[in-house]
Amino acid sequence: MKIAGIFVLFFLLGSKNIVLGQNTDTLVRKLDSLSNQMDSAGGQINNTAPPAYNEATAITPKTYFILLWSDIKQAYTKPFHMTGRDWRVTGEFALVAGGVALLDEPIQRQALEWRNSSAGLRKTSNYITNFGGTYEVYVLGGLGLAGYVFKNKKMQTTTLLASQSYITGALLETTLKFVTGRDRPYIVDPNTLEAEPRFHGPFYKTPKNLNGGTTNSAFPSGHTTVAFAAATVYALEYKDRIWVPILAYSAAGLIGLSRIIENKHWATDVLCGAALGYLSGRLTVNNYHRYAQIKTPGTRKATVAFNLQYRFGQIAPGFVYTFR
Numbered sequence: 001m002k003i004a005g006i007f008v009l010f011f012l013l014g015s016k017n018i019v020l021g022q023n024t025d026t027l028v029r030k031l032d033s034l035s036n037q038m039d040s041a042g043g044q045i046n047n048t049a050p051p052a053y054n055e056a057t058a059i060t061p062k063t064y065f066i067l068l069w070s071d072i073k074q075a076y077t078k079p080f081h082m083t084g085r086d087w088r089v090t091g092e093f094a095l096v097a098g099g100v101a102l103l104d105e106p107i108q109r110q111a112l113e114w115r116n117s118s119a120g121l122r123k124t125s126n127y128i129t130n131f132g133g134t135y136e137v138y139v140l141g142g143l144g145l146a147g148y149v150f151k152n153k154k155m156q157t158t159t160l161l162a163s164q165s166y167i168t169g170a171l172l173e174t175t176l177k178f179v180t181g182r183d184r185p186y187i188v189d190p191n192t193l194e195a196e197p198r199f200h201g202p203f204y205k206t207p208k209n210l211n212g213g214t215t216n217s218a219f220p221s222g223h224t225t226v227a228f229a230a231a232t233v234y235a236l237e238y239k240d241r242i243w244v245p246i247l248a249y250s251a252a253g254l255i256g257l258s259r260i261i262e263n264k265h266w267a268t269d270v271l272c273g274a275a276l277g278y279l280s281g282r283l284t285v286n287n288y289h290r291y292a293q294i295k296t297p298g299t300r301k302a303t304v305a306f307n308l309q310y311r312f313g314q315i316a317p318g319f320v321y322t323f324r
Contacts, residue, residue, distance in 0.1 A: 030294055031070040031287055046289035048237055053153040057292040059160045067291060071168045071284050093275060097268055104197045104266040108185045111260045125261040132223030132255035140166070140230060158237045161284050162230040169229030169280035170222065173273060177217035178202060184209075184218045186263050197266045221265045224273030225280070227252040232281025252277070 059067065082090070115122055131139065140162055147155030181204030185195045199219070206215040231252035235245035256270040265273075 027066055027291070027294070031067070031290055044286050044289070046236070046285065047292070048154075048239065050154050052292060052296075053157050054296075056295045057157075058153065059157055059288075063291070064160060064164070067284075067287060068164045068167060071164055071280075071287055072171060074283055074287065075168055075172055075280065097271055100271055101197070101268045104268055105195075107260065107267045108195065108263070112263060115261050115263070121261065125258045128254050129223060129258035129262050129264075131251070132227045132259070136166070136226060136230065154237070157288070158234060161237070161288055162233040162281075165229040165233045165277075165281045165284040166226045168284060169225045169277045172276055172280065173220050173222045173225040176220055176276075177222070180217050180219040181206070182217045182219040182266075182269070183207070184215055184264060185266055187215070197268070218265050219269050219272065220276055221256065221259050221269040221273035223259050224252070224256040224265075224270045225277040227255040228274045228277025229280040229284075230277075232278050233285055236281065236285045 078086075115125070140159055143162075144156065144159035146152070147159055179202055181200035181202060183196060183198050183200070183206070185197070186209065187195060187207050189196050197218075204217070206217060209215050228249075231248035234248045238244035252274070256274055259265040259270055260267060
């Protein structure tokens, strides 16, 4: 349902032009991060100045699906092409996630205690958690519509990228849910009468919920994944406006916390969902800007990076000017 809603949103907002003056196969090869060596974990510098979003770099319907396919392809093949840096970062994250896993049950019990003791918290949490599902599609639709009404090409492009990231993240978390088969925190073991954060692996048939309805694997949190997938796109595209990343990540973080308070996910489900969404967002943004560079070569702007240097017992400011 999530993915279908995004496709409907795309056709409503992005159906102006249908021509792409470039061979599809060639474009996919050029976009492929494996040949560019600048994927979501790399040091790619993107031009996010408003003039960079123009007719030449606009996302047409055909381009949309070419970019989306490239996003999905890169996301699923990334584990087979990890660099040394990738493995180091993955290992560091695994250590953090392992530490949080030890706290899954204590966090769940504390969250339930807070939830059961506060009607206001229950109401607020339920309201927030909805924005990580269907309501998020409406939010993206509203932002995209505003971009077209006010003729803001950057907003139009960013919203389409957010929808691509949403779809990519949703596919990844759905795949991981099938592979992991983890019990939800509201599933009680009949022998111990306690919830256990167990992983059962592929083909596991999850138990019915308290109302007799069907459930799926808890790992990772789908609401959190798609929330961070969209939030990361806005945060990266509008990184020059500090309030945008703060607002985007705060909203996504609250959605993740609400999933714990709603007793739908363990803390590690939310943590890993956030990481998965973040990586989906970075991949989507970087992929688009490679496309923009292909369409308008030679337009990368120079950048200035400020830093602090420690020399001979003193701290001094410095900067690096990069021509691109």
